[in-house]
Amino acid sequence: MAVSTSAPEKGVAVVTVAFPPVNALPVQGWYDLASAVRAAGADPQVRCVVLAAAGRGFNAGVDIKEMQRSAGHDALIGANRGCYEAFAAVYECEVPVVAAVQGFCLGGGIGLVGNADAIVASEDAAFGLPELDRGALGAATHLARLVPQHLMRTLYYTSRTVSAQELHRHGSVWQVVPREELADAALELAREIATKDGYLIRLAKAAINGIDPVDVRRSYRFEQGFTFEANLSGVADRHREAFVTGSAAGAGKEEER
Incomplete structure (x- = not known):
C-alpha cells in the first residue's frame, strides 16, 4: 500500500495511488497523497501532474474499517483533515493536474x-457520493464542479452514481476511452500541457x-462541520457499522472492502 511518483517523460510527473483492494485510503494515505502532489507540483522540471490509481477502481473514499476499529474520534478527525489536505493539494498544485479515472x-x-484541472476516464468509470449511506457528509463542493446544480443535489440525496459518458456530455470529463x-x-x-x-x-x-466563484477549501470545510454533527448525534456510527458488517442497503457493491 503506497503512494508513488514517477516521471515517464520530460515535464510530466505521475502520482499513483495503490491501496488494494479498492483504494479506500487510510488516514496516512491521504496525507501521503497530499505530500506527493505538492512535491510534484513544486518541482521546477514538472509542468503537469497526472493523478492515477492502480487496481480496479480509482478511489473508494476513506477506509471506513479503519475508522470503526479506532476508539474515540481520532480516526474520524484524521480522515477529515487528511481529505482536506489531499483535496487542497490537488487544487493548489502549482501546475495543472490531470486525473486518470477508472472504475x-x-x-x-x-x-x-x-x-483536478482535467479528467480523462475509462468507459467503465462511475462517479458518485454515497456519503448519506455511509453516515457522512461532504464533497458536494467538488461534485458541484462536475455536474449542474440540480443534478448534483439529486445524486447527493440518492447516493446514485453518474457515468463517465454523462460527465463527458456535461463537459467535465475531457475524454472517455477504453480502460486499456x-x-x-x-x-x-x-x-x-507540458x-x-x-x-x-x-x-x-x-x-x-483566483477567478473561481467558490472558495473550495472554505466550502468543503463548512460541509465537514455537518459530518461532525452527524457523528456526535450517533447516526454516523450506526451507518458506518452497518456498512462494515454488510447489513446496510447496497452492501456488497464492488466499492465495498
Missing part, C-alpha cells in the same frame, strides 16, 4: 477529481484558481 470514483475520489487506453490518453493530454512554458503554466494555474 469507481466515490466519496473522497470526487474530492480529488473535482479539484486510459494511461496513454491521460499521458497524451499531460504531454500537450509543452507550455513552465513559468507561464504556473501563472495560468494561479490565475484560474
Whole structure:
C-alpha cells in the first residue's frame, strides 16, 4: 500500500495511488497523497501532474474499517483533515493536474477529481457520493464542479452514481476511452500541457484558481462541520457499522472492502 511518483517523460510527473483492494485510503494515505502532489507540483522540471490509481477502481473514499476499529474520534478527525489536505493539494498544485479515472470514483475520489484541472476516464468509470449511506457528509463542493446544480443535489440525496459518458456530455470529463487506453490518453493530454512554458503554466494555474466563484477549501470545510454533527448525534456510527458488517442497503457493491 503506497503512494508513488514517477516521471515517464520530460515535464510530466505521475502520482499513483495503490491501496488494494479498492483504494479506500487510510488516514496516512491521504496525507501521503497530499505530500506527493505538492512535491510534484513544486518541482521546477514538472509542468503537469497526472493523478492515477492502480487496481480496479480509482478511489473508494476513506477506509471506513479503519475508522470503526479506532476508539474515540481520532480516526474520524484524521480522515477529515487528511481529505482536506489531499483535496487542497490537488487544487493548489502549482501546475495543472490531470486525473486518470477508472472504475469507481466515490466519496473522497470526487474530492480529488473535482479539484483536478482535467479528467480523462475509462468507459467503465462511475462517479458518485454515497456519503448519506455511509453516515457522512461532504464533497458536494467538488461534485458541484462536475455536474449542474440540480443534478448534483439529486445524486447527493440518492447516493446514485453518474457515468463517465454523462460527465463527458456535461463537459467535465475531457475524454472517455477504453480502460486499456486510459494511461496513454491521460499521458497524451499531460504531454500537450507540458509543452507550455513552465513559468507561464504556473501563472495560468494561479490565475484560474483566483477567478473561481467558490472558495473550495472554505466550502468543503463548512460541509465537514455537518459530518461532525452527524457523528456526535450517533447516526454516523450506526451507518458506518452497518456498512462494515454488510447489513446496510447496497452492501456488497464492488466499492465495498
